Amino acid sequence: MNVMVDSWVKIGVLSDVPRRGARCVTSGGMTIAVFRTADDRVFALEDRCPHKKGPLSQGIVHDGCVTCPLHNWVISLESGEAQGADDGRTLSFPVRLEDDAILIDFRRVNEAGHSR
Amino acid sequence: MKQKLVIIGNGMAPGRMLEHLFEKAPEAFEVTIFNAEPRVNYNRLMLSPVLSGEKDYQDIITHDDDWYAGHGVTLYKSARITGINREKKTVTSENGITADYDKLVIATGSNPFIIPIPGHDLDGVLVYRDLDDVDRMLDAAKTGGRAVVIGGGLLGLEAAAGLKMQGMEVTVLHLMPTLMERQLDTAAGYLLEKAFRDLGIDVITRANTHAVLGKDGHVSGVRLDDGMEIDATIVVMAIGIRPSTQLAKEAGLDVNRGILVGDDMRTSDPEVFALGECVEHREQVYGLVAPLYEMAKVLADQLTGGTSAYRGSVTATKLKVTGIDLYSAGEFAEGEDREEIVLRDAAAGIYKRLVLKNNRIIGAVLYGETADGPWFFDLLKKQLDISEMRETLVFGQSYQGGPPLDPMAAVAALPDDAEICGCNGICKSKIVNSITELGLTGVDGVRAHTKASASCGTCTGLVEQLLAFTLGDSYTPSAVQPMCGCTDLGHDEVRHLIRAKALKSIPAVMQELEWTTSCGCAKCRPALNYYLVCDCPDEYADDYQSRFINERVHANIQKDGTYSVVPRMWGGITSSDELRAIADVVDKFDIPTVKVTGGQRIDMLGIAKEDLPAVWADLGKAGFVSGHAYAKGVRTVKTCVGTDWCRFGTQDSTGFGVRIEKFIWGSWTPAKVKMAVSGCPRNCSEATCKDVGVICVDSGYEIHFAGAAGLDIKGTEVLGLVHDENDALEHIVALVQMYREQGHYLERIYKWAKRIGYDEVRNQILRDAEKRRAYFDRFVFSQKFAQIDPWSERVSGKDKHEFNPMATLTLEAAQ
Numbered sequence: 021m022n023v024m025v026d027s028w029v030k031i032g033v034l035s036d037v038p039r040r041g042a043r044c045v046t047s048g049g050m051t052i053a054v055f056r057t058a059d060d061r062v063f064a065l066e067d068r069c070p071h072k073k074g075p076l077s078q079g080i081v082h083d084g085c086v087t088c089p090l091h092n093w094v095i096s097l098e099s100g101e102a103q104g105a106d107d108g109r110t111l112s113f114p115v116r117l118e119d120d121a122i123l124i125d126f127r128r129v130n131e132a133g134h135s136r
Numbered sequence: 137m138k139q140k141l142v143i144i145g146n147g148m149a150p151g152r153m154l155e156h157l158f159e160k161a162p163e164a165f166e167v168t169i170f171n172a173e174p175r176v177n178y179n180r181l182m183l184s185p186v187l188s189g190e191k192d193y194q195d196i197i198t199h200d201d202d203w204y205a206g207h208g209v210t211l212y213k214s215a216r217i218t219g220i221n222r223e224k225k226t227v228t229s230e231n232g233i234t235a236d237y238d239k240l241v242i243a244t245g246s247n248p249f250i251i252p253i254p255g256h257d258l259d260g261v262l263v264y265r266d267l268d269d270v271d272r273m274l275d276a277a278k279t280g281g282r283a284v285v286i287g288g289g290l291l292g293l294e295a296a297a298g299l300k301m302q303g304m305e306v307t308v309l310h311l312m313p314t315l316m317e318r319q320l321d322t323a324a325g326y327l328l329e330k331a332f333r334d335l336g337i338d339v340i341t342r343a344n345t346h347a348v349l350g351k352d353g354h355v356s357g358v359r360l361d362d363g364m365e366i367d368a369t370i371v372v373m374a375i376g377i378r379p380s381t382q383l384a385k386e387a388g389l390d391v392n393r394g395i396l397v398g399d400d401m402r403t404s405d406p407e408v409f410a411l412g413e414c415v416e417h418r419e420q421v422y423g424l425v426a427p428l429y430e431m432a433k434v435l436a437d438q439l440t441g442g443t444s445a446y447r448g449s450v451t452a453t454k455l456k457v458t459g460i461d462l463y464s465a466g467e468f469a470e471g472e473d474r475e476e477i478v479l480r481d482a483a484a485g486i487y488k489r490l491v492l493k494n495n496r497i498i499g500a501v502l503y504g505e506t507a508d509g510p511w512f513f514d515l516l517k518k519q520l521d522i523s524e525m526r527e528t529l530v531f532g533q534s535y536q537g538g539p540p541l542d543p544m545a546a547v548a549a550l551p552d553d554a555e556i557c558g559c560n561g562i563c564k565s566k567i568v569n570s571i572t573e574l575g576l577t578g579v580d581g582v583r584a585h586t587k588a589s590a591s592c593g594t595c596t597g598l599v600e601q602l603l604a605f606t607l608g609d610s611y612t613p614s615a616v617q618p619m620c621g622c623t624d625l626g627h628d629e630v631r632h633l634i635r636a637k638a639l640k641s642i643p644a645v646m647q648e649l650e651w652t653t654s655c656g657c658a659k660c661r662p663a664l665n666y667y668l669v670c671d672c673p674d675e676y677a678d679d680y681q682s683r684f685i686n687e688r689v690h691a692n693i694q695k696d697g698t699y700s701v702v703p704r705m706w707g708g709i710t711s712s713d714e715l716r717a718i719a720d721v722v723d724k725f726d727i728p729t730v731k732v733t734g735g736q737r738i739d740m741l742g743i744a745k746e747d748l749p750a751v752w753a754d755l756g757k758a759g760f761v762s763g764h765a766y767a768k769g770v771r772t773v774k775t776c777v778g779t780d781w782c783r784f785g786t787q788d789s790t791g792f793g794v795r796i797e798k799f800i801w802g803s804w805t806p807a808k809v810k811m812a813v814s815g816c817p818r819n820c821s822e823a824t825c826k827d828v829g830v831i832c833v834d835s836g837y838e839i840h841f842a843g844a845a846g847l848d849i850k851g852t853e854v855l856g857l858v859h860d861e862n863d864a865l866e867h868i869v870a871l872v873q874m875y876r877e878q879g880h881y882l883e884r885i886y887k888w889a890k891r892i893g894y895d896e897v898r899n900q901i902l903r904d905a906e907k908r909r910a911y912f913d914r915f916v917f918s919q920k921f922a923q924i925d926p927w928s929e930r931v932s933g934k935d936k937h938e939f940n941p942m943a944t945l946t947l948e949a950a951q
Contacts, residue, residue, distance in 0.1 A: 029945065031942060031943040031945070032942040032943055036937065036942050037937075037942070038680075038681055038937065039313070039681065040655070040681040040682075041681050043937060043941070043942035044941045044942065045941060045942055045943045045944070045945060046941050046943075046944045046945070047944070047945035047946070047947060048945075048946075048947040051941075054942060057469070057470065058321075058322060058470075058654075058655045059321065059468065059469040059470065060317075060469075061469055061471075072695065073696075073697075074695075074697065075693075075697040078685035078688075078689075078693060078697075079658070079685065080658040080661060080662070080681070080682065080683075080684065080685075081681065082655060082656060082657045082658055082661065083470050083653060083654075083655060083657065084470045084471055084472055087657075087658035089684065089685040089686075089693050090693070090695065092658070094658070096472050098471065098472045099472065124945075126945065129945060129947075130947055133947040134947065
């Protein structure tokens with residue numbers, strides 16, 4: 021069985037996520053925020069700010085970052101790393117677009133889900 | 137014996153390929169071409185000038201009959217190939233011609249994509265792909281009328297401009313929020329849209345076409361999803377192209393989106409090659425000419441035994457519409473490892489953006505001045521390190537090597553009579569003299585005394601430089617705090633310029649005010665969104681993605697990511713039915729905390745986001761609407777029981793409070809607005825620490841403003857005494873509107889009023905009845921668009937995506 025090939029799972033299509041916005045995907049006890057930037061790139065982070073666990077999916081998306089709605093930490097969509105003077109990192113997951121479909125690396129989701 | 141080379145398709149790619157081939161090995165092949173079109177080879181890129189009438193067909197022919205004859209090529213025109221027999225190595229055309237091949241090249245190009253909506257097959261629905269399509273459009277244009285072009289990409293826009301030049305009325309419908317979004321960022325898309333409007337072409341973005349309407353079998357118009365109908369005599373669909381792969385598929389070749397080829401341009405059959413728009417190479421399909429030419433070169437080499445390989449292309453786009461200069465190349469997405477250089481010149485309508493990675497250009501978007509496009513593209517393709525010329529890079533090739541420009545030197549060099557402010561006709565000497573004679577120290581002073589930069593404001597930068605030049609080191613640029621890191625302008629200047637330039641969208645503001653980032657930040661976007669909502673309530677489409685989450689989902693986010701919900705209780709008055717409905721909701725949704733707020737209403741805390749619409753639905757049935765407890769907007773009007781019950785009450789404070797709240801609810805303001813009405817000077821509703829308060833007295837209504845009881849504690853200022861309730865309402869509403877129009881985003885009334893002066897508020901609201909009335913009227917107008925209950929909108933399905941997860945993944949058992 022080829023687990024590598026099967027690990028990309030479709031979670032929706034690009035138009036499901038508003039531009040400069042996010043949607044959530046739930047998996048076990050974990051919520052993953054899937055972001056779409058102004059220029060139609062997609063990213064996935066655990067929906068949990070490294071600061072006080074704020075739901076990043078609810079933040080304002082700008083310049084490849086999201087600003088957490090609770091205390092305005094700015095988190096990089098690509099690396100999950102807090103920007104500026106703040107220090108911390110949110111789990112990020114590989115996602116990619118295939119035509120309009122958004123795919124997530126389920127293997128990584130699974131690992132993260134079980135390590136919880 | 138010559139090998140037999142058969143080519144299916146006679147577009148630009150095989151044309152170029154044959155040129156290379158004949159140059160390398162003129163005698164190697166006996167070439168046969170099957171062309172489905174009834175003509176020789178022409179430059180498809182030049183169709184737009186043919187459509188607009190700037191060129192005709194003869195001008196755009198690249199290979200004429202003599203060329204084919206001279207190279208011994210057999211060209212079958214109007215001969216569409218219908219079958220490939222790979223075993224016998226033959227191809228057969230629709231009109232019965234069969235030809236043998238040793239090597240076959242498939243260059244079938246692409247087909248325009250037609251949206252299968254009702255009416256797509258009506259007479260008068262056209263595509264824009266080849267010369268026949270152009271002829272059909274030119275025919276239609278002769279009778280005039282309106283053309284609707286579906287698709288605001290490269291082709292659609294060129295078709296629209298061409299049809300306009302042929303005298304038709306033209307409407308462009310585009311599904312996305314900005315034009316050419318695949319090649320342009322939103323700033324350039326905005327400029328492009330503006331340029332098209334200036335050409336007299338209607339542009340409707342976010343337009344989803346529902347159906348093409350017809351009459352007697354011919355197009356009569358289109359209907360959009362929102363019900364809007366547009367009359368049309370022709371409809372041009374230009375939404376995209378699909379590689380034409382049918383033939384290859386039937387022949388059993390490997391096909392994905394396009395015909396799959398390797399770096400050697402071979403298909404899955406080593407004797408069969410493919411070339412051009414029908415090809416898929418390394419998961420890419422191409423619709424622009426440059427990559428096709430690169431493929432053509434590689435294929436010619438391969439056919440003659442060479443080993444060159446095609447490794448994919450970066451592409452550049454140029455829009456061919458007379459009067460519009462637009463150039464886009466490479467990638468323009470933002471990214472963490474990327475930097476951008478943005479140059480904007482609002483007056484000249486120029487926008488340039490370079491995207492850099494590791495000191496190398498990876499993308500460029502140019503609007504208004506594109507002469508340096510090919511130079512940037514060259515740097516991009518060669519991946520040259522640009523760190524040496526980074527400072528001046530964006531100014532273009534001609535600036536390289538010269539001394540760096542000093543803006544001060546440029547201003548110093550201006551003659552005394554050089555006009556600085558075009559709006560008001562103010563020249564340099566007038567400004568310089570005013571600065572020295574009147575001892576002016578800042579832009580505001582120059583504006584007040586000379587009017588320079590007081591109208592449109594685009595010369596503000598020049599005025600600042602003149603101040604610096606005249607005052608030298610003693611000039612300290614005004615202590616104006618910029619809105620955020622994306623601009624040097626303060627809130628006042630931004631609001632002033634939005635009005636002066638009649639800006640109607642966030643991309644418009646960012647372009648015209650020369651924002652240094654491409655899409656703003658979490659600080660400026662909500663502010664700009666508010667300013668536009670406030671200034672053009674009827675025209676501006678509220679940008680929800682620029683609102684803070686509370687205003688996007690109409691509830692208050694709590695520390696654990698749940699929400700709290702506060703329904704409106706007008707003036708703090710409730711009833712047993714309302715309380716029962718709240719109790720039922722609390723039980724049904726198992727709401728953990730119910731609390732009475734300081735604003736005389738009830739807060740339900742700890743509600744899961746997914747439950748919000750259902751909670752609102754139940755509350756709505758009992759007559760509740762949103763309390764906007766989450767909003768930079770009007771919150772509560774707190775009251776006491778006044779003459780209804782109180783033995784000291786002098787007026788109907790409860791009734792008046794309810795009346796105010798019903799009049800102003802739903803309105804967006806710079807920061808939250810809390811009010812109160814007390815029935816007598818004992819002031820049980822604590823009106824003297826509110827943003828706006830009323831103390832009822834025997835002779836009427838004493839109106840207060842600019843109180844605070846939060847971060848700061850401050851008693852209110854008195855606006856004045858008004859004798860009649862209607863008058864009191866007019867004063868209060870006018871005051872709120874004045875604040876809405878002048879306040880900085882997130883600036884409460886007490887800070888705003890202190891900044892502009894309490895007397896200024898009294899002058900405009902109490903003493904100037906005409907101004908007051910005008911404020912009042914503008915508020916009433918904006919309420920037409922604001923006073924819609926957001927909860928019931930969402931109960932009926934608006935923004936559904938906000939409340940539900942997109943997907944649920946089930947974890948697999950750990951192994």
